[in-house]
Amino acid sequence: MTTSSVSATSPEASAGSEAFLEVRHLVKEFPVTAGAVMQRRIGSVKAVSDVSFSVAKGETFGLVGESGCGKTTIGRLIVGLEKPTSGEIWFEGRAISQLKGSAYRRQRRDLQLMFQDPYASLDPRMRVGTIIREPLTVQKIGTREEQGARVRQLLREVGLSPKSVDLYPHEFSGGQRQRIGLARALTLNPKLIVADEPVSALDVSIRSQILNLMNGLQESHGLTYVVISHDLSVVKYLSDRIGVMYLGKLVELAPSAEIYARPAHPYTMGLINAIPEPDPKRERAKNLAPVVGELPSALNPPSGCRFRTRCPRVQDICATEEPPLRSFGPEHLAACHFPLQAPLATG
Amino acid sequence: MAPLLEVTNLKTYIRQRKSEVRAVDGVTFYIEAGETLGLVGESGCGKTMTGMSLMGLLPTGGYIAGGSVRLGERELVGLSEKEMRRVRGNDVAMIFQDPMTSLNPTMQIGVQIAESVRIHRHASKAEGLKRAEEVLGLVGMPRPKERLKDYPHQLSGGLRQRVMIAMALSCDPKLLIADEPTTALDVTIQLQILELLYELKQRLGMAVLLITHDMGVIAGRADRVNVMYAGKIVEAAPTADLFESMRHPYTEALLASIPRLDQDSRAVLYSIPGLPPDLSNPPTWCRFQPRCRYATARCREEEPELSGETVEHTYACFNPVGKTGAHRVAVAG
Numbered sequence: 001m002t003t004s005s006v007s008a009t010s011p012e013a014s015a016g017s018e019a020f021l022e023v024r025h026l027v028k029e030f031p032v033t034a035g036a037v038m039q040r041r042i043g044s045v046k047a048v049s050d051v052s053f054s055v056a057k058g059e060t061f062g063l064v065g066e067s068g069c070g071k072t073t074i075g076r077l078i079v080g081l082e083k084p085t086s087g088e089i090w091f092e093g094r095a096i097s098q099l100k101g102s103a104y105r106r107q108r109r110d111l112q113l114m115f116q117d118p119y120a121s122l123d124p125r126m127r128v129g130t131i132i133r134e135p136l137t138v139q140k141i142g143t144r145e146e147q148g149a150r151v152r153q154l155l156r157e158v159g160l161s162p163k164s165v166d167l168y169p170h171e172f173s174g175g176q177r178q179r180i181g182l183a184r185a186l187t188l189n190p191k192l193i194v195a196d197e198p199v200s201a202l203d204v205s206i207r208s209q210i211l212n213l214m215n216g217l218q219e220s221h222g223l224t225y226v227v228i229s230h231d232l233s234v235v236k237y238l239s240d241r242i243g244v245m246y247l248g249k250l251v252e253l254a255p256s257a258e259i260y261a262r263p264a265h266p267y268t269m270g271l272i273n274a275i276p277e278p279d280p281k282r283e284r285a286k287n288l289a290p291v292v293g294e295l296p297s298a299l300n301p302p303s304g305c306r307f308r309t310r311c312p313r314v315q316d317i318c319a320t321e322e323p324p325l326r327s328f329g330p331e332h333l334a335a336c337h338f339p340l341q342a343p344l345a346t347g
Numbered sequence: 348m349a350p351l352l353e354v355t356n357l358k359t360y361i362r363q364r365k366s367e368v369r370a371v372d373g374v375t376f377y378i379e380a381g382e383t384l385g386l387v388g389e390s391g392c393g394k395t396m397t398g399m400s401l402m403g404l405l406p407t408g409g410y411i412a413g414g415s416v417r418l419g420e421r422e423l424v425g426l427s428e429k430e431m432r433r434v435r436g437n438d439v440a441m442i443f444q445d446p447m448t449s450l451n452p453t454m455q456i457g458v459q460i461a462e463s464v465r466i467h468r469h470a471s472k473a474e475g476l477k478r479a480e481e482v483l484g485l486v487g488m489p490r491p492k493e494r495l496k497d498y499p500h501q502l503s504g505g506l507r508q509r510v511m512i513a514m515a516l517s518c519d520p521k522l523l524i525a526d527e528p529t530t531a532l533d534v535t536i537q538l539q540i541l542e543l544l545y546e547l548k549q550r551l552g553m554a555v556l557l558i559t560h561d562m563g564v565i566a567g568r569a570d571r572v573n574v575m576y577a578g579k580i581v582e583a584a585p586t587a588d589l590f591e592s593m594r595h596p597y598t599e600a601l602l603a604s605i606p607r608l609d610q611d612s613r614a615v616l617y618s619i620p621g622l623p624p625d626l627s628n629p630p631t632w633c634r635f636q637p638r639c640r641y642a643t644a645r646c647r648e649e650e651p652e653l654s655g656e657t658v659e660h661t662y663a664c665f666n667p668v669g670k671t672g673a674h675r676v677a678v679a680g
Contacts, residue, residue, distance in 0.1 A: 203389040203390050234606060277607060278590065294505060310535075
């Protein structure tokens with residue numbers, strides 16, 4: 001796990017990795033085209049812009065940020081649904097981001113994705129049993145009987161009746177569908193699950209069921225989670241450590257309690273302030289310093305610090321120099337020229 | 348002085364092919380001029396349908412099966428569509444959750460806002476556009492005159508929501524119904540929009556019916572709160588009282604199931620077992636009973652009515668939660 005100050009620009013030798021999961025200087029660009037008949041490339045969006053972090057075995061790492069910050073893209077990069085434009089992903093000491101063919105397919109078993117929208121991510125024409133069995137079929141694991149037994153076991157583990165195998169997704173509520181999605185993510189006995197907005201589409205009182213379930217399964221299965229959400233309350237609840245992202249960059253990285261108690265980056269503070277808490281006294285006593293303005297264009301992000309156009313602490317240097325990640329305590333990094341607290345002295 | 352809005356025993360049912368859903372089943376509340384009333388509950392509880400009923404914007408098959416909606420001096424239930432159109436915009440306006448689907452994607456925003464003014468006030472096109480520019484400035488849109496020609500897709504979610512608010516305000520309504528106004532927005536934009544609504548409310552002296560599932564939004568912005576469950580109001584109180592001394596088990600359960608920023612990570616959250624009842628065939632006893640920790644035999648036989656120790660804080664429950672808000676049963680599920 002990286003604890004030293006990591007400059008966004010200093011390259012590291014690709015000499016292996018000791019972390020369970022490590023992403024190093026990850027960049028993902030998507031081309032943007034225009035034109036009705038002839039599609040010409042007018043630019044690219046750097047959805048992920050030089051992001052590095054690592055995750056320890058058995059922990060829950062949270063990625064939080066708003067639209068366009070790149071967190072979903074990172075999730076997809078980790079499980080192999082996208083290939084990075086540059087940078088590396090290391091898993092259990094092996095470089096996995098450039099794998100192809102059967103090696104890629106084998107690797108896919110260990111890192112699974114729990115999708116965001118329980119209404120869209122289950123094929124409405126497939127029975128639940130088939131949906132959960134599908135990864136086994138694709139990976140050619142087990143006989144039909146063995147697969148069937150595994151599916152029933154998974155359903156029980158997520159708190160659904162084994163009789164669900166014959167039903168279709170539309171016969172289930174949102175919370176139940178999310179359980180099906182979780183069961184499917186567990187089918188191949190993965191070591192790490194990326195949960196993308198695991199509860200956002202669910203009613204408040206159902207969310208706690210899924211959150212409790214995720215925590216419970218983590219213990220029983222020895223799982224490692226990467227939880228991605230725009231909802232800091234959910235991320236903080238589940239995670240041991242949190243990375244805060246803004247417009248493709250990692251702006252702060254810290255243990256959960258630390259992020260809330262002593263945020264260093266103004267954007268993190270803005271996020272915390274913006275979350276309405278179910279406590280009237282605290283809400284009305286909030287000293288806001290709100291994040292003003294709108295998200296800048298991802299095609300043409302601001303120079304220097306990307307957050308500067310909305311930052312209450314902005315100064316001239318923020319436009320000319322991109323702030324490096326500096327250390328603010330054990331495992332606490334933030335990238336800001338004028339952070340909310342003093343960084344640890346280096347050296 | 349009589350409240351601005353008085354809703355009495357409102358029933359809105361929706362006829363479907365084989366059944367009739369009692370979406371709003373006897374709801375009574377009031378809003379004073381200039382105050383913000385929060386209407387909170389989860390999906391299916393009837394809060395959106397309540398808002399729609401006040402506007403006369405019911406879905407196919409929907410009808411008001413009973414009750415009264417009095418806005419100022421006027422009874423709204425039973426008005427013709429033509430008469431309702433005069434009420435909409437001028438007296439009561441509504442903003443919706445997802446501005447992308449609520450705004451017309453093929454019309455410039457200036458024209459859309461102007462349309463509201465032209466329909467509800469019989470204004471000319473020029474007058475409409477002038478008013479549109481004015482209200483866009485009011486809602487904090489940068490360079491409003493230039494934006495009049497923008498199309499919705501050219502704007503971010505937050506700006507679209509400002510357009511929708513501008514549209515709602517264009518005819519100076521006395522009551523603004525905001526149905527999940529910030530749910531589809533990024534959290535930092537949410538805060539901007541909520542602040543905007545608050546400022547506008549103060550400046551224009553508008554009353555607001557704030558419909559949301561988010562208890563946090565309610566905590567910060569509502570003067571009073573009504574909690575809805577399965578088509579009924581189960582608790583009504585001033586906001587501080589609701590959070591400090593909640594009486595209805597559903598309110599308690601709802602609050603206990605929300606992960607809070609100041610809470611330890613991974614503390615087991617309370618989980619409400621089961622699902623809400625089928626409103627095409629609701630029980631004649633307490634609708635929350637099957638999921639309630641404190642249910643007794645009586646709860647399975649009778650339906651509790653809203654009542655309370657004071658007229659300000661009422662709840663519909665035979666076994667309410669303790670007075671000080673100290674939970675009667677340890678919350679750890």
